[in-house]
Every structure is written in structure tokens, then in C-alpha cells.
Amino acid sequence: EPEVTQTPSHQVTQMGQEVILRCVPISNHLYFYWYRQILGQKVEFLVSFYNNEISEKSEIFDDQFSVERPDGSNFTLKIRSTKLEDSAMYFCASSGQGRNEQFFGPGTRLTVL
Amino acid sequence: GENVEQHPSTLSVQEGDSAVIKCTYSDSASNYFPWYKQELGKGPQLIIDIRSNVGEKKDQRIAVTLNKTAKHFSLHITETQPEDSAVYFCAASRIAGSARQLTFGSGTQLTVLP
Secondary structure, eight states: OOOOEEEOSEEEEOTTOOEEEEEEOOTTOOEEEEEEEOTTSOEEEEEEEETTEEEEEOTTOOTTEEEEOOSSSOEEEEESSOOGGGOEEEEEEEEOTTOOOOEEOOOEEEEEO | OOOEEEEOSEEEEETTSOEEEEEEESOTTOOEEEEEEEOTTSOOEEEEEEETTOSEEEETTEEEEEETTTTEEEEEEOSOOGGGOEEEEEEEBOOBTTBOOOEEOOOEEEEEEO
16 A cells, blocks of 8 residues: 655754755655644644645744655655754655545654754 | 644543544634544554535444534544554645645544453
8 A cells, every 4th residue: 555655764953953854755646745743732734735836834834944846756844944843743744636635654753952 | 724622632431332532623614624543653544534515424433423513523433442542633624726734633542441
């Protein structure tokens, strides 16, 4: 069964450093998403991406964040200058054309020291 | 924006009993309501969903009901088993073109006691 994969599973970084989180969505899916979950809190929407551009973004997704689909398979989230409060689990998700269901990856745990 | 409230935050049931988790939403334009199960250390897994043109949907031991007028929806799990123990999240979305962000509830930790 096809699934969303994410790398790395755990990323530790120093405050102020740049990080790139990587995702491989389900092939033939066209909509891509990033969500985050701070420990013990709700899953929060960050951004959605369709047709090579951002469709929606939340207030969390400020100028420090960017997304890219550099090739036909990867979907990345970049945080330019990490802050302590960026520590969270980051989930990638994807959905297919004409389908509402979003399928989530296993997540990347980001720890900012 | 949309706000989703979920209750209870924790729920313990005996194996074989039923479990019910309830959610309310604020945006009357929301038209898609999925439920996710999250096991420890894993990503949310879609278990069932319902669209606003349907009042109830069932898949084996799992059912979801939607009351658009009252803006609430519920997850029902019958004949619970220990492997049903997990955190369950409800979510709501207003699907319109390429817009389809999910707003999640705060989660329910379900424990099924053997």
C-alpha cells in the first residue's frame, strides 16, 4: 500500500540554524501539506501546495518558512533560522486529484536547542 | 477561522463496550469531516470521514454521525478491542477548489481495558 515517507525521523539543531525537512508524498497525488504538532497539543495546519504554488498558509507559516517541490517526488519544508518554539513534530500529508482524504507521513521530530 | 472542540480528552472503556467521541465546529461552511487515529510515535491515520451531504456513515465497527444544524459530529466505536487504544482526532475542512486545510480537535486518548 502506498504511503507518505518523511526524513529524517528526528532532527536536532541549534537555534538560528536552517533545517530542511523532506517528504515523499504518495505518487500521483497532487496536493501536498505540512502540519505541525507541538508536544501535547493539537495538530496545526502550516501550508498547502498545489500546481507548484502555495494554496493556503496559516499565520504560523511566516517568512522563516518556505516549501518547495524540487523534483517530481520530493516535497520539502525549510525553516531558515530556527527558534526554540519551532520544536515540534512536523507531518507531511498528500491527497489525490478529486479526493478529500489526506494521508499523513510518520513525522519528523524537530528539536531546537 | 474554523475552531473545532473535542470531548472528552480521555476515555476509558472495557473491552467489548462502545466508545463515543464528540466534536463541534464553528464554521458553517465546513463540508468535510475526517477522523484520524494516532498511535504512539506514528502519524495520524485516516479511519473514516463524512461529507456534509451525508448524515451518517459506517465502516464495520466504526461509525460517524453529522448534525449540520447543530454543527457537531461524533465517532462511534462498537465492540472495542485493546488495539483500538490510541489518540483519536476529529477535523473539519472547507473544501473549495485547491483550498482544503484541516482544522483539528485537541484529541481524545482512548484506553480499552482488557
